[in-house]
Amino acid sequence: MKLASDVAVVHGEEELFARTAHLFAGAEEVICAANTLNTWAVSRQRRVPSGEATGRRVRKLYRPGVLLEPGPAAHLRELERLGAEIRITPDEINETIILDRRTAILAGDLSYGERSFSVVTRPEVVQSVLSLFNAAWRGGTPVSAFDAEFAEVRALLPRILDALASGCKDETAARTLGLGLRTYRRRVAELMSALGATSRFQAGARARELGLI
Amino acid sequence: MKLASDVAVVHGEEELFARTAHLFAGAEEVICAANTLNTWAVSRQRRVPSGEATGRRVRKLYRPGVLLEPGPAAHLRELERLGAEIRITPDEINETIILDRRTAILAGDLSYGERSFSVVTRPEVVQSVLSLFNAAWRGGTPVSAFDAEFAEVRALLPRILDALASGCKDETAARTLGLGLRTYRRRVAELMSALGATSRFQAGARARELGLI
DNA sequence: CCCCGGTTGGCAACTTCCTGCCACACTGGC
DNA sequence: GCCAGTGTGGCAGGAAGTTGCCAACCGGGG
Numbered sequence A, B: 001m002k003l004a005s006d007v008a009v010v011h012g013e014e015e016l017f018a019r020t021a022h023l024f025a026g027a028e029e030v031i032c033a034a035n036t037l038n039t040w041a042v043s044r045q046r047r048v049p050s051g052e053a054t055g056r057r058v059r060k061l062y063r064p065g066v067l068l069e070p071g072p073a074a075h076l077r078e079l080e081r082l083g084a085e086i087r088i089t090p091d092e093i094n095e096t097i098i099l100d101r102r103t104a105i106l107a108g109d110l111s112y113g114e115r116s117f118s119v120v121t122r123p124e125v126v127q128s129v130l131s132l133f134n135a136a137w138r139g140g141t142p143v144s145a146f147d148a149e150f151a152e153v154r155a156l157l158p159r160i161l162d163a164l165a166s167g168c169k170d171e172t173a174a175r176t177l178g179l180g181l182r183t184y185r186r187r188v189a190e191l192m193s194a195l196g197a198t199s200r201f202q203a204g205a206r207a208r209e210l211g212l213i
Numbered sequence C: 001c002c003c004c005g006g007t008t009g010g011c012a013a014c015t016t017c018c019t020g021c022c023a024c025a026c027t028g029g030c
Numbered sequence D: 001g002c003c004a005g006t007g008t009g010g011c012a013g014g015a016a017g018t019t020g021c022c023a024a025c026c027g028g029g030g
Helices: A012-026 A041-047 A062-068 A070-081 A121-139 A143-165 A170-177 A181-197 A198-209 B011-026 B042-049 B064-068 B071-083 B121-140 B145-165 B172-174 B179-195 B202-210
Strands: A006-010 A028-036 A055-063 A085-088 A096-099 A104-109 A114-119 B005-011 B029-035 B055-060 B085-088 B095-097 B103-111 B114-120
Touching: A006 A012, A006 A170, A006 B071, A012 A104, A012 A114, A012 B064, A028 A121, A041 A070, A055 A062, A055 B085, A062 A181, A062 B005, A070 A085, A070 A096, A070 A143, A085 A143, A085 B005, A096 A121, A104 A121, A104 A143, A114 A121, A121 B029, A143 A181, A143 B064, A170 A181, A170 B172, A170 B179, A170 B202, A181 B064, A198 B029, A198 B145, B011 B095, B011 B103, B011 B114, B042 B055, B055 B064, B064 B071, B064 B085, B064 B179, B085 B145, B095 B179, B103 B121, B114 B121, B145 B172, B145 B202, B172 B179, B179 B202
Parallel strands: A028 A055, A055 A085, B029 B055, B055 B085
Antiparallel strands: A006 A114, A028 A096, A096 A104, A104 A114, B005 B114, B029 B095, B095 B103, B103 B114
């Protein structure tokens, strides 16, 4: 990776971390968008324990899915306690980091088993990415509000998931759970929204992916 | 576990193996029904390498799902080469082993993280289980035939799975894959049948479970 | 008591999905 | 060429799922 270039590509999180650690360490504004907490394992492991509360502004935007697992949800609350702003968006987002409005790190496809990252310093591009992020950010919900809203949903979730995973039809599932058909389907819709899924197949895959089944 | 009893319950595969290894070793007829190859890891690991070809009759009945992964599919072919009869059934089957028509081992629920097994020696019960197995067996398809049938389906599978997992609707997916809507749905139906799923949510979960996505 | 916000569940219109049926095209054997 | 078998895709009817709407129900304040 040449730092002199406007756009550089690195392969794998290791290399990304090796090349950009100093940027993370010195950054006064950190912006991060991701679908899961796993994606930016690099940044997560090393930065959080150290001084998060040094006055710098940290904004993170996630998909609702992260709140469905206890671990990540707790992690997010911890981050928030340390001063980070965390929001949730139902829209699909490409994984992105923006540092000090000067450097953008964009996750690319998986190639040869490793994810590639584009490190962009060209101002116009960074500005463009930043504006897109801000748009998504405005559309997001603060995690605290979102979390509260989902607290009770999570209580019913396991049973809904069981019903869905058993492959029975809504009619049966609703009766089994002692719910009206309409209400059951409302729950399923909420669940799918939480999983960011647009079809039941996708929802099933996501649920399994998150270990909810 | 008391061997004097007609029905005994053991917890976990370890205990099951410890208590029934001698039965497996001496059995002249082994019948096995399972949904996945993982369930009877016990019997799989120890018995296969040794003398499978000692003239005893081995019949195994699986769900179509096992053929979707290269590893298990190869394992089944190896078993067949050693003289075992293997069939595939689309029906849901409770995991069952029958040894010499005298002992039935029935898998139960998961409790405390371990699966429980009922070891039954009561003749009437074993006979009943055996008859049920035979019915299912007759309805099954020899794995060789089934395997051939699925060879080409497997070629299209990844793309179908991608389409499904992306959450787009059938119309879009079919066009993307260059298929007619009807054909695409046929493929999805075949896939769901292969996964033993009755709803798309379930199919998604299974697919993810098998690592196909 | 009434009013209010919130939840529920039935109804209905709509979309998506599922499947049987059939025509069509292709292929290999006669 | 003919024929049987196979795969494809359109069509139609039905099943399942999705969503908005609304009446009914509940548990606080006023």
